[in-house]
Amino acid sequence: MPYLTTDDFSEAYSKLRQRGLSFLASKFSWAAQARTRSAFDDVGLQAANWWIIPAVRQRWNQLITGDPDLPYEPYFMQQHLDGKTGLRLLSLGSGICSHELTFAQSPHFDRVVCVDIAGNLLKAAQAKAAQLGLQNMAFMEADLYQMDWPEGHYDVVLFHASLHHFEAVESLIRDKIKPVLRNGGLLLINEYVGPNRLQFPPVQIQAINEALRLIPAAYRRRFKTNVLKQRVSGPGLWRMILADPSECVDSAAIIPALHRHFEVLQERSYGGNLLMLALKDIAHHFVDPEPEARAALQRLFTSEDAYLQNHDSDFIYGVYRKNA
Template structure:
C-alpha cells in the first residue's frame, strides 16, 4: 500500500530544517530532478544519525558479508576473490565521496579505478583526498551517467556501493550498459539497498519495526539534535521521497531480479537492515560509544532482525556476479 504523506515526513522535514538549515529545505522546491538529487548529497548530509554510523552495527554487517566482524567487504574481496589478480580496471558508478574506491586504490591489484558521480562537491573532495595519499591509479569524473561513454568489454569490475538503487530503469542500465562494458571474465559487485521502491515498506514490516522500537529505552530514543522522542515509526510518504530526492530507491525492486536474470552468482550475502535501518534512524548517535546496557540493546535488536529475516527477504545485499 502506497503512503503519500506520513507523520514521519513532518518530523523529518522539521529536523532537516534544524540540522541543515531552511535554505536546504527550500532547495527542494525546484522542478529540476537533478538539482534536488544533488542537494541531497551536499556536505551537510553528514549531519545525520543513521544506522551506518554505529561501529557495532558495522561489525555486524562485516560479519555477515565477510565472516569476520573486523574485515569489511573490500578487504574480503582482495583477500579471497582478487588476491591473484592484477592490472584490474574498475568502474564505480555513483561513487559519492569515493571512500571505498580510494581504499581499493591502495592495493596493487588495480591498474585503474574510475569514479563517476553527479556531485561535483563530492568529486572535488575525493580528488583532494586521493592526492594526499599519492594515489595515481584512480581518476574522477563528474557527470550524469547518460553522458558517460561505456567502452565495450573494457572493465574487469563494475562496482555499485549504495548507488544502484538511485538509478532509474535498472534493467536497462545493467543489461545495456554494465553488462556490455564488462569483459568476458568481468564481475559486477554490489553493496546495495534492494528493498521496496521509495521505501514503501509493507504493513507487516512496519509493525515489526515498531515492536523493535519498544526494545530501546526511552532515554536512547531522543532524536538527533532535537527534544523529540521517537515513539513510533510510520514510514516515508511518496511525496516527501520524490521532493527530497527523486532518485532515492526509484527502481530498487528491480535490482535482484535483473541481476539474477543476466548474471551468475559468485557470492551473495544478504545482511538485513529491514529492522535496524528504520528503528535506529535519527537515534543512532546514542550508540556510538557503548556500555553494557547499550550493547545489550543492540544485541536484542540484532536478534530481532535475524528472526524477521528467517521469513522475509533482506533489504540489503552484498553480492558478486559474473556474466552468463
C-alpha cells in the same frame, strides 16, 4: 502506498534542525537532479543513521565476510582477485569514494574511475587521493546516462549504495553495465534492494515499531532535537519524490535483473529491514554506547535476525560474473 505519513512531518522538522532552512528550500526545485544532488553533495554532512554505529558495521562484516573486523573490500579481493593485477575498476555513484580509495591502494588495480553527480564529494575524494599519493584514480562529475561507455573496458564495476538510485534498472544492467565489462568481468554490489521508494509492507512497519520499543526512552531522542522518537510510519510517497527523486526508484528490480543477466558468484544478506528505520535519527546514542544502550542494540539485532528468518533481506552484498 501512502502519499503522506506522520514520519514526513518529523523528518521535515529533523532536517530543519540538522541541515537548516536552505536545505529544505532546495527541495522545491523543479529540477529533479538538483534535488538529488542537494541530498548528498555536502562534505560536512552530519547525520544519525544506522551506518555510523560501529557495532552495526561489525554486524555487516560478520554477515558478509564471517569476520566482524573484515570489511567487504579486502574480502572481495581475497575471494575473487587473488593473483590478478593490472585491473580496471569503474565505480558508479561513488560519492566520497571511501571504498574506491581502498581498492586503489591494492596491488590489483591500475585504474579506478569514480563517477558521480556530486562534485563537492568528488573534489574531497580527489584531495584525499592526492594526499595518499595515488596516481591511479580518475574522478568524473557526470550524469551516468550521458557517459561514454567503452565496451569490454573494465574488469570490475562497483555499486556501493548507488544502484538503487538509478531508474530502469533492467535496461541499465543489460544495456550499459554488462557491455562495459570484459568477458569474465565482475559486478560488485553492496546495496539496498528492498521495496521501491521505501514503501515497506505493514508487517515490516509493525516489526520496526516493536523493535523501537526495545530501546529505552533515554536513547530515542532525535539527533539535534529535543523530540523523542515514539513510532515509525515509514515515508510517504510525496516526500520520497520531493526529497530525492532517485531514492529507491527501482530498487526492487535489482536482484531479478542481476540474476537474469549475470552468473551469481556470491550473495550475502545483511538485513537492515528493521535496523535502518528503527535507528534513523537516533543512531548517535549508540556510537560509543553505555552498557544499557549496548544491551538495547543487541536486542535490536536479535529482533532483526528473527524477522529475517521469514523475510528477504533489504540489503545485499553480491558478486556477479559476466559470461560470453
